[in-house]
Amino acid sequence: MSAAHDTPDPLDAPDPDTMPTLDGHPGWGSRPAKESEAMRRYRDTFRDSDVDPTDDPMAVVSEAIDTKANLVRDALEARGDERALKALEAVLDLCALERELIEDGARRRTFALLQVQEALSKLRSVDDVAAIVDRAPRELVESCGFDRAVLFRVHEGRMVMESAYFGEDRDGAEKMVRFAQAVAPPLDHMLLETQMIRRHAPAIVRDARNDPRVNRPIVDFSQTHSYVAAPVMPTGKVIGFLHADRLYSGRTVDEIDRDTVWAFAEGFGYAYERTVLLERMRRLNAEVRQALASADEAARALQDADLDLRKIEPVERSPAARSLAEVQTRVMTMLTRREVEVLRLMAAGRTNQQIAEELVISPGTVKSHVKRVLRKLNATNRAEAASAYVRLASVPEPAGPASHNQPSCL
Template structure:
């Protein structure tokens, strides 16, 4: 006998109040199972109750008692044994359904708990590092990793393996050295195309996985979900239960999917906040420069003589003029890197400022040096300073 979940057993009368004519059109669609439950109640087979599963279970027990008594009267031992087996299996089915419902409810609460912690983070680097940790600590997984999609490859950004800090660091280093491309054999390609999570129950033999990473991590089964806050997949979250020895299931898959969706929105919010802070700092710096220039004009001495147009000092020049000259030779991103180089920033500081990886910064620095014909960073900074000091041709 098939026993349905509580949400599928809601009677029509629980959905629509017949005293209000406008509510019927707004009620959610009634499932076939709900209609069957209503019919059983109207026919008197089942006594209607607030808990449909319990009502059906009680009816099954009552009917089974009648059948048992009849079989005992007939002395049919085999039929009695078969009846008891059916009743045991029916009870087990109900228990499994109730256990699954409890697990899903608890998983949803844990996802919300983890996401609430992420929403309080206001730095991109921190939220990227924290996401796998919250997936483990809040949602009950053993290990979790976060990949980003970059130039057609999977680049591992962070990992959390509980107390195995060294293992997580080694995993990141290895995965970054491999940086598997998103070719047609990878599971991630399917997730990008379908915008949906995936479950791998046998990672050792599944042809869709990246073999080097699976072998290095000793993963037996895992779940993965795309991170796509704007509709475009920008990364993936993976989680497994290696230490407990459990094979992941559909509830684990749906848990990671819900967490990945919430993390995507939290990440987008953090990025926007960080960009706004940088923009605010740039505006304040520009206003301070303008105020200094206005003050210099106000404080300048007056002389009764013909005054030739004077060069503006580098400090009073608008940043936009310098940037326009730099952009004649460099791309927008390269110009940003050059400006930060001239301020004495390290590659890591530039990466944090522009929300890119240190490796990407190195590539930009190499192109800047080549285009400016500079042999080192100091020479490039000097060229930038000369551009800033050069008078505007207009």
């Protein structure tokens, strides 16, 4: 799902420092709140009055309006100006309506915050990456009150839909995912999501049928009229997007909906990162246990081996030890001497800067070496590469030419 407002680009209009959050304060929640122009005007207006600084500003202003209105009403009644009295009453009714809308918005924001907290608390119990990816859109719908929600991931410059939840319409959600994956729109400069990547901010689309920034095939297939979207960026880099709408209820989404999805997307990003780390730790733990079991098997094989009275003791390796040695030889053949040094320091917990200082090379060169090491070892991160090095370092290399796997320092 991806809408135009009265202005061509809603993301260009507001300043993030003054955007309302779920608690009604300025900012997206990541910056200290500043005193607004309205609060400064309030203090100036009632500076010479006996207003208690701890009083609710809304209540103080409302009481002042009623007081001034009574004075005007008395003056108009004294003059017998019925037309002006009706106009005054209409203005007062509008003021009362404005106050009700403001109070209603504050209640909605508070309730939305509670809904987001409830949704995120459910995600904390999920310890499987595939499960939490499927669960996120569902919680946006069931806990936060939206009608439909989808989750995209950013992959090779494209938006790839990972999951969708349309309430009872499971068939519709599955069709949406299949269609969106077939389309997989590129993140070009005209797309709304590209703006969110650049600005790290959510967006609201009020007229999806006519907004030039949306992906037209996905919007037409989803039949959405308006929707809100927020980036998922647990480490500061946008890795996906959450979209939500209110198609079934027929209501146009608003700023509170936008802020709700934004708050949920931020919490979901952290929950997803935690789940990924737990899964990687479990996998690493299994690899360590397997390595220990192999080492134990090799030790038992040596311990149980028969003695033979001869000058040279033949070296017999267990199948596990031979397998590890073969892996070590194959991997070390792929790495240059410098890459082996970088891998050794990575396994010791050194940062790129520390490696650069120790090897007297630039951090950029270190970064290039790290990328090549991860690629050659088929490792997704430094931890997996370090684990591979620890396993390999525990097995002695087979005899052979010393310079066989040391072609170049770069």
